[in-house]
Amino acid sequence: MITTVRLMAVAALIAVWVGASPARADDAPDPLPSWNDGSLKSNILDYVARVTTEGSPDFVPKPERIATFDNDGTLWVEKPVYTQFVFVVDRVKAVANQHSEWKTKEPFKSVLDGNTQKLLTYGEKGAMALVTATHSGMTTVEFNDIVSAWLKTAKHPRFKRLYTDLTYAPMIELLEYLRANGFTTFIVSGGGTAFMRAYTEQCYGIPPWQVVGSSGETEFRYWDSSPTLVKLPDLLFFDDGPGKAEGINHYIGRQPILAFGNSIGDKEMLEWTANCKGLCFMGLVHHDDAKREYAYGPDSDVGRFPVELMEDALANGWNVVSMKDDWNRIFAWGAPEAAVPAPAPQD
């Protein structure tokens, strides 16, 4: 038995050395079928083989195989605006009849008038006011029920599908492949933790305690003598930019060896990962597929991927995924060659 294991380890090491993809025997099913063969896919397979092969100089024990993923634009669609923001707008409209003051109070008035141009002028402060109004004042259980119900009906303006259908099939395969190889997978997103937890287990196989995001305070209260947790308007943690590296320490407590993002907000997470002791893997999803999804980056309001980040990534040997070239399908429901409707101007 030991001899067999040793032989397998030696074979795997040789395979790594000659540049083959030892994580997969010729007759084994492809663990990443939605990824086109090419250097990006090879890099992933080689990396996983190196860190999981006992005896390899790059071997990493299972509990240290931490993989972190941004969510919006990395695991699911973020255009034309973040899904959570669509929820916020829908929620403001849904409860407006309980808030007659919103008819004249901004930024609520602009939401109710459907005046997107004016809404945008209120910027981040306006967005936070809307998030606070829709994400607090109820119990944690009620909020989860509200989000779950919304996710069952709300549809994306271009794809006419539920948002939970708009996860990227190649990334789901990657998450599953990593877990099958002893990695623990986490989400590290600027999005709201409570919002994400309503669907991450179903969509990504990631349980609530492996979701790192932005979050508000809660308060433990007795309600009719039953204990309950009420969501408060105060921000507790903001998980974006440097906050992603801080959040990784705060919520995970271990440096990742693999991380994937898609925008400038992921820079510090990738730098923190690149600083790991052993062999590490940094990935960026580049949205360059206007036909099947969207093409954006340097000047985008959401998911900004500036030229400097691209230059840094290429200079540092980070893996920049071309959605157009590296993925043979974007969504699980989309056949490889399926054309999807072009975005309408307002999408």
Added chain:
Amino acid sequence: MITTVRLMAVAALIAVWVGASPARADDAPDPLPSWNDGSLKSNILDYVARVTTEGSPDFVPKPERIATFDNDGTLWVEKPVYTQFVFVVDRVKAVANQHSEWKTKEPFKSVLDGNTQKLLTYGEKGAMALVTATHSGMTTVEFNDIVSAWLKTAKHPRFKRLYTDLTYAPMIELLEYLRANGFTTFIVSGGGTAFMRAYTEQCYGIPPWQVVGSSGETEFRYWDSSPTLVKLPDLLFFDDGPGKAEGINHYIGRQPILAFGNSIGDKEMLEWTANCKGLCFMGLVHHDDAKREYAYGPDSDVGRFPVELMEDALANGWNVVSMKDDWNRIFAWGAPEAAVPAPAPQD
């Protein structure tokens, strides 16, 4: 195969119904050998059988089998004072030569003078000043190294053993037994998260991301162009009392079905667990064994277990563990009948 599984399920259900302990066949090894046979041990075995038997009305799917444990006094010794406070005092002494101002500045002066009586007069505020001074101003990696080195040499005044040897063997067995039955185990403690993470994986098999505790802010900074996380003096989260229920939501995101504590600070965690939808298990470790460990409760400075909590626990059918009667050994290194030195007055 299916028939065999069904038969096993039916047998298990019948066993539950007749009050046997179906989690263990007669010839299987006892999963809780440090627990004496009795109602407490039966309650644990029966509970786990009920929630893990498919087809049982009390069945709980694996991802929902969340178990939370307080740390100090529940998983390891907390007398004569919390281990983390011993670290703080040792640390103040160790770095005093870099802080000449401490010679005249309280509460540092009292620590350096060894004047415990005076130190106590500074109360919680004094303790926080000491914690802040010893837990910030270094990187997260440096702090982990400092704690790890301290744990390798510091010894308990009465037991003359490393603090990591002072974990309770019956509770370690319980953690392992729960994980073997598909539970995910978490620590939910008032102690410092970063301090606990230095030993929880080695001692309890609990990885850093399943440690919920009190914590300070960190800041992502470039140090000689390398990314680093610096520990700041500001408190980010206080995980005690109602904070434990809030922390469970914040860090775990799912209500526990089983929880263990040992003091008034665990009340809200146990109430929040008792409010779970299905069958839940609430446990309290009662320190009533002065010979092998300590006997304390109602009037203790640490681990206070007031009379009202005991009355509530008994009235609500919570499980109060008598260390004296329910555990045949306290520590892994202690033979069942081993006498340990009686505490010195200052212990």
